[in-house]
Amino acid sequence: MxxxxxxxxxxxxxxxxxxxxxxxxxxxxxxxxxxxxxxxxxxxxxxxxxxxxxxxxxxxxxxxxxADKDSKADKADDKAKGHADNLDGWIREARAIMKDKDIPGSYDSIKRNIIRESAGDPNASNDWDVNAKKGTPSRGLLQVIQPTFDQFHVKGTKDKLTDPVANIVAACNYAADRYGSMDNVDSAY
Structure with missing residues (x-):
C-alpha cells in the first residue's frame, strides 16, 4: 500500500x-x-x-x-350499544345526535380538536388556565367549563360534563353558536 x-x-x-x-x-x-x-x-x-x-x-x-377480531368486536359492540366505547364511537354517537339536532361539525374537525384539547382523555382537566384560577376548570374531551356545558348541553345526552358524548355535543353546540361550526375551530376556543 x-x-x-x-x-x-x-x-x-x-x-x-x-x-x-x-x-x-x-x-x-x-x-x-x-x-x-x-x-x-x-x-x-x-x-x-x-x-x-x-x-x-x-x-x-x-x-x-x-385486526379482523378487533373489527368484529367493535361491530358487536356497535350492535349492542349503538357505538363502540372508544374515541371513534363517541364521535360517531355525538355526530348522530348532532345530526338530529342540526348541529354542524365534521368527524375530522371534532377529532382534531379533541386530540389537541385532551389527547382523547374524557377525564382530562385543565387546572392551570384562567378558568381554573377562577374555580371553573375546563374538563372533558373538548375542555369545556361547567357554565358553558350547562348552557349548551343538549337534551338526550347525559347531564355530566365528562361524559364523552355529552361533552362533544355540548362543545360542538357552543362552537356552532360562537364560530358557525366546530369545523372553524383551529385553536383553543
Missing part, C-alpha cells in the same frame, strides 16, 4: 474482499477496515429467503387476524 504522505510502498499483506464479505461487512466497515490495512470480512450466515418470508407472512397473518 502506498503511504499517502511519503508515496512509499508499505510492505503489508492486502486482504481480498469477496462479494459475500462486502455484503456482510457493508461499505462503512470496508472503508474502516481498508484504512486500517486489515480488510478481512467474515461472511455471516444468511437466513434462507424462504425462512424469512415464512416468518414475515406469519406475522402479517397474525396482525390481520387480530
Amino acid at each position: 502506498r503511504n499517502a504522505l511519503t508515496g512509499t510502498v508499505r510492505n503489508t499483506k492486502l486482504a481480498r474482499i469477496t462479494t459475500t464479505g462486502i455484503t456482510a461487512l457493508g461499505a462503512a466497515g470496508i472503508a474502516t477496515a481498508a484504512m486500517a490495512g486489515t480488510a478481512q470480512a467474515a461472511p455471516t450466515p444468511a437466513k434462507p429467503a424462504a425462512q424469512v418470508s415464512a416468518k414475515a407472512a406469519a406475522a402479517k397473518d397474525s396482525k390481520a387476524a387480530k
